[in-house]
Amino acid sequence: MTLNKQQQSTSIKRQATRLGALIRTARKQHSLTQSQLADRIGVTIPTLRRLESGEGSVSLHTFLAGLSLLNIEDDVLHYPIERSSRPVLKIPSNEKQKYASRLQANGINSRDAENAAWILSLSGQQRVQLLKNQEKEQKLCGIALR
């Protein structure tokens, strides 16, 4: 899909505002004032303000220097492409007892081992459903939540 000029300009403005907000948040997390960060990047305070507000243009060098100083380059420039696809541990349901014994042999008490073997024999979806049911039950019974 091709954007027309107006759409392109709106999109750039939105992205610039978002990037500026990221820089402002990271600066605050580093407890730096605008003046301190401007000084470290080597720009004036008005330039840094333009960068943080996403208004006007600043040089690519200034932008990258800001990211680098605030240690947020990876977050902004590289969205991780290698995300885990490994599923959570699951044991076959007919091996619950055997697995519980194995847990006990590795130092887990019998009650925890049996609970764990049962929960770990469920699918991820079923575990979350179990958690939901427990939460509903606790709410119904008025059990202290904290």
Place this chain on the structure above:
Amino acid sequence: MWDRTPIEEAVSLVSDIERHHGRAMLIGGAALFLYGKPMRSLDYDLWVRVANDELVEILMAHGFEIDSNKPGRIIAYFEECKFDFFLFKKATNYDRELVEYDEIEASGRIVELEHGKLLIPSIEDMIKLKKLGDEIRPKDLEDIEYLEGLLKAENNP
């Protein structure tokens, strides 16, 4: 009665954070539950990589009450349930191990759900995360013992 229970809210939040191009993983007691240890409280811990302002916006849209908003950490309530959001990128635990979001995410485990998925740290990383903070609570030690037992059982079938 809840319209949505805390775990459902957590799943929905993760999905919204990802829609905002952020990243999130479930840590703490709820993640431990997914590794087989029953939860004793309904507190939720989420480690997120999203700008503070954006997270606040998402939480407000979900009807959360923000209790505290400090650099690197937001505490918010969903009804009586406390949600702790950690926004730091990396930290060192008291065993001097580096705990970094990107690495923990890369070796995390996926919990497939009907609509979407949740990411939780691997067992080894759950242990590292349990060692973050200034003090070791008896509950943390107990959880570490459990996770170490689980890890041994995995490594020595």
